[in-house]
Structures are given as C-alpha cells and as structure tokens.
Amino acid sequence: xxxxxxxxxxxxxxxxxxxxxxxxxxxxxxxxxxxxxxxxxxxxxxxxxxxxxxxxxxxxxxxxxxxxxxxxxxxxxxxxxxxxxxxxxxxxxxxxxxxxxxxxxxxxxxxxxxxxxxxxxxxxxxxxxxxxxxxxxxxxxxxxxxxxxxxxxxxxxxxxxxxxxxxxxxxxxxxxxxxxxxxxxxxxxxxxxxxxxxxxxxxxxxxxxxxxxxxxxxxxxxxxxxxxxxxxxxxxxxxxxxxxxxxxxxxxxxxxxxxxxxxxxxxxxxxxxxxxxxxxxxxxxxxxxxxxxxxxxxxxxxxxxxxxxxxxxxxxxxxxxxxxxxxxxxxxxxxxxxxxxxxxxxxxxxxxxxxxxxxxxxxxxxxxxxxxxxxxxxxxxxxxxxxxxxxxxxxxxxxxxxxxxxxxxxxxxxxxxxxxxxxxxxxxxxxxxxxxxxxxxxxxxxxxxxxxxxxxxxxxxxxxxxxxxxxxxxxxxx
Amino acid sequence: xxxxxxxxxxxxxxxxxxxxxxxxxxxxxxxxxxxxxxxxxxxxxxxxxxxxxxxxxxxxxxxxxxxxxxxxxxxxxxxxxxxxxxxxxxxxxxxxxxxxxxxxxxxxxxxxxxxxxxxxxxxxxxxxxxxxxxxxxxxxxxxxxxxxxxxxxxxxxxxxxxxxxxxxxxxxxxxxxxxxxxxxxxxxxxxxxxxxxxxxxxxxxxxxxxxxxxxxxxxxxxxxxxxxxxxxxxxxxxxxxxxxxxxxxxxxxxxxxxxxxxxxxxxxxxxxxxxxxxxxxxxxxxxxxxxxxxxxxxxxxxxxxxxxxxxxxxxxxxxxxxxxxxxxxxxxxxxxxxxxxxxxxxxxxxxxxxxxxxxxxxxxxxxxxxxxxxxxxxxxxxxxxxxxxxxxxxxxxxxxxxxxxxxxxxxxxxxxxxxxxxxxxxxxxxxxxxxxxxxxxxxxxxxxxxxxxxxxxxxxxxxxxxxxxxxxxxxxxx
Numbered sequence: 001x002x003x004x005x006x007x008x009x010x011x012x013x014x015x016x017x018x019x020x021x022x023x024x025x026x027x028x029x030x031x032x033x034x035x036x037x038x039x040x041x042x043x044x045x046x047x048x049x050x051x052x053x054x055x056x057x058x059x060x061x062x063x064x065x066x067x068x069x070x071x072x073x074x075x076x077x078x079x080x081x082x083x084x085x086x087x088x089x090x091x092x093x094x095x096x097x098x099x100x101x102x103x104x105x106x107x108x109x110x111x112x113x114x115x116x117x118x119x120x121x122x123x124x125x126x127x128x129x130x131x132x133x134x135x136x137x138x139x140x141x142x143x144x145x146x147x148x149x150x151x152x153x154x155x156x157x158x159x160x161x162x163x164x165x166x167x168x169x170x171x172x173x174x175x176x177x178x179x180x181x182x183x184x185x186x187x188x189x190x191x192x193x194x195x196x197x198x199x200x201x202x203x204x205x206x207x208x209x210x211x212x213x214x215x216x217x218x219x220x221x222x223x224x225x226x227x228x229x230x231x232x233x234x235x236x237x238x239x240x241x242x243x244x245x246x247x248x249x250x251x252x253x254x255x256x257x258x259x260x261x262x263x264x265x266x267x268x269x270x271x272x273x274x275x276x277x278x279x280x281x282x283x284x285x286x287x288x289x290x291x292x293x294x295x296x297x298x299x300x301x302x303x304x305x306x307x308x309x310x311x312x313x314x315x316x317x318x319x320x321x322x323x324x325x326x327x328x329x330x331x332x333x334x335x336x337x338x339x340x341x342x343x344x345x346x347x348x349x350x351x352x353x354x355x356x357x358x359x360x361x362x363x364x365x366x367x368x369x370x371x372x373x374x375x376x377x378x379x380x381x382x383x384x385x386x387x388x389x390x391x392x393x394x395x396x397x398x399x400x401x402x403x404x405x406x407x408x409x410x411x412x413x414x415x416x417x418x419x420x421x422x423x424x425x426x427x428x429x430x431x432x433x434x435x436x437x438x439x440x441x442x443x444x445x446x447x448x449x450x451x452x453x454x455x456x457x458x459x460x461x462x463x464x465x466x467x468x469x470x471x472x473x474x475x476x477x478x
Numbered sequence: 479x480x481x482x483x484x485x486x487x488x489x490x491x492x493x494x495x496x497x498x499x500x501x502x503x504x505x506x507x508x509x510x511x512x513x514x515x516x517x518x519x520x521x522x523x524x525x526x527x528x529x530x531x532x533x534x535x536x537x538x539x540x541x542x543x544x545x546x547x548x549x550x551x552x553x554x555x556x557x558x559x560x561x562x563x564x565x566x567x568x569x570x571x572x573x574x575x576x577x578x579x580x581x582x583x584x585x586x587x588x589x590x591x592x593x594x595x596x597x598x599x600x601x602x603x604x605x606x607x608x609x610x611x612x613x614x615x616x617x618x619x620x621x622x623x624x625x626x627x628x629x630x631x632x633x634x635x636x637x638x639x640x641x642x643x644x645x646x647x648x649x650x651x652x653x654x655x656x657x658x659x660x661x662x663x664x665x666x667x668x669x670x671x672x673x674x675x676x677x678x679x680x681x682x683x684x685x686x687x688x689x690x691x692x693x694x695x696x697x698x699x700x701x702x703x704x705x706x707x708x709x710x711x712x713x714x715x716x717x718x719x720x721x722x723x724x725x726x727x728x729x730x731x732x733x734x735x736x737x738x739x740x741x742x743x744x745x746x747x748x749x750x751x752x753x754x755x756x757x758x759x760x761x762x763x764x765x766x767x768x769x770x771x772x773x774x775x776x777x778x779x780x781x782x783x784x785x786x787x788x789x790x791x792x793x794x795x796x797x798x799x800x801x802x803x804x805x806x807x808x809x810x811x812x813x814x815x816x817x818x819x820x821x822x823x824x825x826x827x828x829x830x831x832x833x834x835x836x837x838x839x840x841x842x843x844x845x846x847x848x849x850x851x852x853x854x855x856x857x858x859x860x861x862x863x864x865x866x867x868x869x870x871x872x873x874x875x876x877x878x879x880x881x882x883x884x885x886x887x888x889x890x891x892x893x894x895x896x897x898x899x900x901x902x903x904x905x906x907x908x909x910x911x912x913x914x915x916x917x918x919x920x921x922x923x924x925x926x927x928x929x930x931x932x933x934x935x936x937x938x939x940x941x942x943x944x945x946x947x948x949x950x951x952x953x954x955x956x
Contacts, residue, residue, distance in 0.1 A: 031599060031602070033599070033602060034548075034549055034595075034598075034599065035553055035556060035598060036549065036551060036553050036584075036586065039549035039551060040549070041546070041547070041548050041549065041599055042546050042547040042548075043546065044544035044545065044546045044614060047544075047545050047546050047547055048544075048545070050547075051545070066522035066525075066526075067522065067525050067526070067529070068519070068520050068521065068522045068525050069519070069520040069525055069528075069638055070512075070519050070520075071512055071514065071517035071518070071519065071636050071638075072619055072621075072636055073514060073517060073572075073635075073636065075513055075514050078513060090578065090579070091578040091579065092577075092578060093577075093578060094574045094576070094577050094586075095574065095575065095576040095577075096572045096573065096574050096575075096588065097573065097574075097575045097576065098572070098573040098575065099570075099571075099572050099573075099623030100568065100569040100570060100571060100623050100625075101568070101569065106514075108514065108572075110574065117512075120512075120513060121509060121511070121512065121519055124509075124511060136522060140619075141550055141619070143550075145577030145578050147578075157551075158549050158550055158551065160547055160549075
C-alpha cells in the first residue's frame with residue numbers, strides 16, 4: 001500500500017511520541033486516518049501480530065477458564081445499578097438512543113467494561129457451591145468516550161481487543177487468590193512478549209470503581225512514563241449484592257458470592273512494540289512475529305539454483321513450524337532490508353551464488369544487527385535455537401532497562417528529578433492525606449505498592465516525616 | 479449450571495421452533511435471558527463450537543485473504559454517502575448520539591455492515607494496479623434494529639459473528655470471478671459443517687442495496703423454510719464512485735476500481751445444529767465438536783484398573799489430536815449419556831471391568847445410535863476413521879433430505895402445496911412483473927436462479943404462460 005511514501009527513515013526513538021506514530025504507519029500496525037477521533041484501523045500486518053498475541057493469552061487462560069461472549073449493549077437500568085461503578089464511568093459512556101428513525105424506550109450503553117452485562121446472567125447461573133469457581137473470559141470491543149488526548153493502541157475510544165475475565169468464588173479469600181493468580185498469569189503473558197512488568201497494588205483512591213482493591217501491572221515505556229497494561233480487581237461481594245448473585249451454603253442459607261475481574265487490551269501490543277522497537281522500525285519477539293524469518297535470494301544476474309535453494313530452505317524451515325517469507329520481488333536488496341527490518345522480522349537469511357557454493361547463507365539478526373555466515377547443514381535447528389535466544393535477549397535487555405530506571409528516593413526534589421527518567425520508589429506512611437499531598441507536590445501519581453515489597457525495610461515518609469515500612473512506586477503515567 | 483432443570487427431554491424435532499429454542503438452552507449454545515430483545519449470551523460450550531467453526535472459515539480465507547479490523551462506529555456523513563445503501567439500511571441502524579452526558583457533534587452509526595467504514599480507507603490504500611486484487615476480511619459484531627420477530631443465531635439485533643470480506647479489483651470481470659470464488663469457498667466451508675447449501679442468484683429486487691447483483695447460499699431447514707447463510711455481492715464500481723476509489727491504469731488515467739463483498743454469520747451454526755440435531759439434542763459434525771469422544775468409565779463397584787485404562791485410552795486418543803473428555807463424575811451412567819448426547823458428542827466409549835478383561839470398549843455413535851464392541855487394539859485409528867465416516871454420513875443424509883424436498887412445479891397450486899414441505903423449482907420468463915406477481919400469488923419469495931442451472935431445459939412461465947428457459951427456486955424463508 002503506497003510503498004513509495006514509506007522508504008523514509010523513522011524519527012529517532014528519543015523523540016518517542018513522533019517515533020511511535022510514524023512506526024504505527026510504516027510498520028503497518030494501525031492506520032490513524034479513520035474519520036473519527038480515537039478510532040483506528042488495524043492494518044493486516046498489525047492484525048496478524050494481534051492474532052499471535054491473543055493466541056498466547058487464550059492458551060494461558062484456556063487452562064482453567066472458558067471463553068464466552070456477552071452483548072455489547074447494556075440497558076440503562078442495569079448499567080445504573082451499581083452506584084460507585086456509574087460514578088467511575090458515567091462521563092465516558094456512549095449511549096445508543098435511536099433504532100432506525102425511532103427513539104428507543106430504554107437507552108443502551110456501549111459497554112465500557114462488562115460487569116453490568118455479565119452479572120445479571122451470573123445471578124441466573126450461580127445456584128450452589130458446585131457452580132464455583134466460575135471463570136469466564138471474553139475478548140471484545142469496548143468503548144470509552146475519552147476526552148483526553150487519544151493515541152492509537154493506548155488511549156482509544158474503541159478498545160478493539162479488550163480481554164476481560166470475570167470470576168465468581170465462594171469466599172473472599174478464594175477471590176483474593178484469584179487476583180494473585182491473574183497477576184501471575186499476566187506476568188507470564190508479558191514474559192512471552194518479552195515485556196517485563198511491575199505489579200503493584202493501586203492506592204485506594206485509584207482502584208476500580210466498585211472494587212475492594214486493584215492490583216495492576218505496568219510497563220515502563222521508553223520515555224520514562226508507565227503504561228498500565230493489566231489490572232485485576234477484587235470486587236468483594238459489592239456487585240453480588242447489587243446483582244443478587246447468591247448461592248446456598250452448607251447450612252442451607254443463601255449467601256452472597258465473591259467476585260473478581262481482570263483485563264488486558266491492545267496496550268499489550270503498544271508496550272511490546274515501544275519497548276523493543278528501534279530507529280529502523282519494529283523489533284518483534286519471535287513468538288508473535290507474523291514473519292519469523294525472511295529469505296532474500298541474491299539473484300541480480302539470475303544465477304541458476306539460487307531460487308531453488310531458497311525454496312528448499314523455506315520448505316525446511318516451515319516444516320519445523322517457523323513462519324517464513326521469501327522475498328523474490330524485483331525490489332533492490334536495500335529496499336527489501338528496509339522493508340523487513342521495519343516490520344521487525346527477527347532473522348534475515350540472504351542466499352546468493354557464492355553462499356550456495358559454500359553451502360551457507362548470510363544471517364542477519366534484527367535485534368542486534370549482527371551478521372554472520374551460517375552453514376546450511378542444521379540450519380533449521382540453528383534458527384530455532386536463535387529465535388529462542390533472541391527472545392531471551394530482548395527480555396533481558398528490557399528488564400535491565402527497567403531496573404536502571406527505578407530510583408530509590410527520599411525527598412521531593414529527588415523524586416521530581418528522577419521522574420524525568422523513570423520510576424521513583426519512595427517510602428510512604430500509608431496515610432491517604434500524605435499520599436494525596438505527595439501526588440500534588442510532585443505532579444505525578446502514586447502507581448501503587450509493589451507486590452514484591454521487601455520485608456523489614458523501613459524509611460521516612462517524605463511528606464510527614466514519620467516512620468514508614470511501605471514503599472510505593474511513583475511515576476508519570478499514560 | 480443448574481443441571482437439575484435440564485434432564486428433561488426436548489420437544490420432538492417436528493415442532494421445530496420449540497425444539498430449536500429448547501436445544502439452544504439444553505445444548506448450552508445460547509442463553510436467551512439477556513434483558514434486551516434480540517441480544518443473547520453465548521454459553522462457553524456454544525462459544526467453543528463457534529471457535530471451531532470460525533477456525534474453519536479463517537483457514538479457508540487465509541489462503542489468499544488477510545484479516546483486519548475496522549471500527550464499529552461510522553460517522554453519519556460517511557454512512558449517508560451511498561444513496562441505495564442508505565435506503566436499504568436506514569430503518570435498521572442504531573445511532574449513538576451521546577458521549578457521556580454530552581450530545582455528539584456527529585451522530586455515529588453502529589455498523590450494520592462495513593462498506594461505509596472500510597471504503598474511505600480503501601480510497602487511501604488503492605493507488606495502482608499493483609495494489610489489487612486487495613482481499614481483506616474481518617470477523618466482527620454488527621447491529622440491526624430488527625423490528626421482525628428475533629430469534630437466536632438467526633435474526634439478531636447484535637450479530638456477534640459477522641465475517642465480512644471486501645475485495646477490490648481492476649476490472650468488472652475480475653470482481654465477477656471473485657464472487658464465484660466466494661460462493662465456492664462458502665460451499666466448501668458448509669461442506670466442512672456437513673451442511674449442503676443451494677447457491678442462487680437473487681432476483682434484482684432482492685439484491686444487496688448498492689450492488690450490481692447478489693449470489694447467495696441457502697440451507698434448507700427442517701421445517702421446509704430456507705435460511706440464507708451466505709451472500710456474495712458484485713458491487714460494480716458503484717461504491718468506488720461514491721468513495722472515490724481509483725487507480726492509475728496503463729494509460730496513466732485515474733479509473734474506478736471494482737469491488738465485491740461477501741459475508742456469513744452465526745447463521746452457519748444455526749443451520750448446522752438445526753439440520754443435524756435430533757430429539758436427543760445436538761448432533762455435531764466431528765470437525766467442530768468441542769468434545770469428539772467422551773469416555774465413560776463403568777465403575778459403580780470401584781473395580782481396579784478401569785479408571786487407569788480410561789486414562790490411558792484418553793491419552794492415546796489425545797495424542798492423535800482427538801478432543802476427548804472423560805466423565806468420571808458421580809452422576810448415574812444414564813445421566814451422563816443424556817448429558818453428552820444433548821451436547822452432540824459424536825462418539826461415546828464405555829469401559830467397564832468386563833470390557834477391560836476382553837481388551838475392548840463399548841462404542842456408541844451419536845449420529846445413528848448404533849452400539850458395538852470394539853477392540854482396544856488400533857482404537858485410535860478406528861476412532862479417527864469413524865469420525866470421518868460420521869462426517870460423511872451426516873452430509874449425505876442432509877444432502878438426500880434436501881434433494882427430496884426440491885419439487886419441480888408447473889402451476890401455482892402445486893407450488894403452494896409443495897412449499898409446505900420445501901423448495902419449488904419453477905420456470906420463469908425472467909420478467910420482473912411476472913416475478914413479483916408470482917411472489918404475490920404464492921405468498922412466498924423467489925429465492926433466485928440456481929447457479930448450477932441445467933443448460934437447454936425449457937418450460938412455461940406459470941404467470942404469463944410464455945416459454946422460459948430459466949428456472950428459479952421459490953421458498954418460504956427465514
């Protein structure tokens with residue numbers, strides 16, 4: 001699609017925002033030219049990445065969840081039942097008011113999230129202890145009338161790829177374990193995207209509307225801001241009381257069930273491409289790359305045997321389950337390198353007459369840029385093992401980059417200074433007033449209390465100066 | 479979920495409408511109790527079937543199409559551009575008029591179909607001959623404000639599983655070939671669901687709003703009505719003119735492109751379960767059955783070795799890629815048979831102490847009800863081959879049932895009589911007036927001209943009596 005426009009370099013990644021926008025177009029992830037603010041179009045290449053990413057989350061969830069699908073449209077009366085929940089969403093909800101040319105009797109909300117669509121059905125489905133735990137999920141489009149600046153994959157009016165799980169449990173403790181399990185599952189999911197995430201318990205004033213508490217996972221973006229890329233909410237029995245979800249306990253009494261919900265979205269893809277990409281374009285972890293290996297035949301003089309050798313190589317790699325593309329188009333080699341580097345293909349193999357004579361190929365790694373000659377003997381095994389190595393390399397590099405950008409800080413001035421680069425880790429007395437004052441003084445939010453908090457450490461709250469044994473992350477956020 | 483309610487028999491299939499509704503609940507396909515008319519909830523089991531069905535269509539399309547995703551919301555000005563198209567849909571469109579508590583500047587339509595969402599982008603993407611053919615598809619939710627009687631999977635206000643493809647071609651002829659190709663692809667798809675379909679060219683007054691012509695595939699339902707389960711539209715350059723989709727031809731002139739679109743929906747699942755199901759519940763083609771084999775250990779006296787042998791059998795079948803469930807629950811065997819028959823599991827294996835001694839199992843086929851003892855030697859190969867046989871059996875039976883219910887008719891009275899049982903095949907002079915008169919006299923619609931029309935046959939138009947060499951299908955339709 002309009003190749004000629006695109007062979008220009010990206011802006012340097014230091015200019016993160018420009019780089020990101022240009023990468024989405026040139027890497028063929030999203031087209032931002034759809035004529036409604038905050039709505040974007042997935043290019044087929046981007047959608048292919050999306051498929052691979054969502055296959056991973058499906059595989060992880062399918063072990064003990066079931067996939068389902070609930071309606072998009074929620075009647076106003078159901079939507080308005082849970083008071084805290086409405087407060088959290090009322091300014092963001094799109095309303096359908098007309099069907100054809102007639103006004104509807106009951107207004108319909110486009111789900112901003114599906115608690116109020118799902119829980120009236122859970123009321124019907126949960127009867128006894130034997131119906132729990134119930135663990136369902138769906139992957140759906142959801143809608144938020146965002147008034148803030150919108151940004152593809154990050155802040156959307158149509159979240160096209162919201163994976164939301166909703167579970168029901170007999171006890172508060174079981175639900176709490178499920179929240180922990182969800183965070184482990186998301187951490188594992190992000191590990192498979194080579195994205196390190198930080199899990200923390202959100203401060204009470206930043207939890208999900210209607211929840212007892214929220215634990216979230218955040219990715220640290222190249223510009224030092226954090227992106228919330230997963231949340232898990234303990235809903236207590238708050239929604240169960242609103243939607244009358246009860247079961248008969250051992251004594252024959254009807255008691256309320258406990259619930260959790262947890263979600264991720266295409267922000268997973270935003271974090272992955274932002275963290276790994278470079279000035280030449282996408283750098284995709286092999287697990288999700290639509291093309292894992294591109295083969296470039298060097299054939300400017302149409303030498304015999306090269307194309308056939310490339311076809312054989314392709315077939316051999318494909319037989320091992322590797323996603324391979326052979327680019328035998330008429331473009332110049334340089335244009336081909338540009339194109340497949342932009343699209344983040346982890347491994348490039350070039351094969352010309354001289355290589356063929358040596359029973360070898362030239363291999364270029366997208367992540368490090370290294371080139372080396374490799375033998376065609378055992379090339380399948382070598383490429384498979386290299387793909388694994390590339391994945392680990394991406395993860396380790398990203399992890400080191402996060403570690404380098406978490407700063408233990410003791411006073412407001414240092415916090416402010418370090419926030420330009422990354423995350424401040426600060427002691428906090430736990431008092432809400434101090435927390436809010438801290439946020440105000442710094443001009444950034446408390447992300448939350450790390451779930452892997454070190455036991456027994458202590459310091460001083462930078463606001464009130466009292467002793468504190470709790471640390472919090474503070475960050476500029478998307 | 480509320481097992482106790484469900485061990486009652488279905489109404490007989492002769493009472494198709496009641497049978498269908500009850501099957502959806504007891505077979506755990508859809509829950510119809512969602513509190514908005516025309517919107518339904520997929521049970522996890524039903525959604526599992528949906529996954530398998532849509533994996534098939536994806537595999538077929540992925541050979542030369544690419545999957546993508548466009549926004550749900552279409553701004554009023556784009557939606558209103560194509561006059562015929564609007565006329566076809568204006569009474570059926572849901573409108574979003576408010577974001578939060580504020581009215582929107584531009585009303586947004588929930589897509590009833592995506593031409594007007596996609597084609598403004600195609601204008602940007604199509605520049606030259608080299609950009610064509612462009613063949614994209616998406617699987618999305620679409621919305622129709624249906625005023626007719628709604629019915630799960632068949633007539634919905636939220637079509638949850640609309641697969642729509644949109645292609646662009648350089649010539650009218652290329653687009654026509656693509657329409658034919660789409661019909662072949664759909665026929666193949668339905669073949670994999672063991673559903674025979676009839677393809678016919680819709681009369682001009684029943685084509686897609688804005689198309690040059692429409693070819694559709696219909697399934698013949700148990701009650702003798704036809705269900706339209708796939709459509710392919712030749713859009714000519716009608717939409718290209720509206721949305722300014724042009725390319726530079728060999729002479730350097732900007733000319734309009736030609737387009738097609740084609741779609742299927744969850745009606746594919748409706749037809750499949752309706753055609754194959756029986757008084758005991760679902761009968762699922764093995765390719766889409768979430769459970770292909772259920773193993774029932776006969777263990778009422780806890781005999782040694784039976785459970786282990788069942789586990790071994792399960793592992794052996796799974797290793798061959800078969801989806802197996804072992805039901806070692808405490809329920810009575812009768813309750814287990816009821817449950818798994820209702821869910822359409824193609825093969826049941828019962829294994830008790832006596833079987834074990836004989837190195838055998840009792841095998842029951844869901845489609846024919848036949849039971850026979852089978853040796854545990856080679857059981858994997860035998861089951862695999864039986865699954866294939868079951869699929870063919872379902873298809874052949876369904877095909878014979880369609881053939882028996884197509885009646886060649888010469889006069890209005892016979893047509894009317896035969897329509898109670900199935901489809902009338904009738905000569906038609908091709909005159910629109912006669913066609914409309916025919917529909918009026920009969921009280922049923924002309925489905926279309928069969929695409930496999932026999933060459934050279936001839937008869938008389940039952941309305942005007944003139945010679946005719948075109949036959950049409952007439953049917954009562956959903």
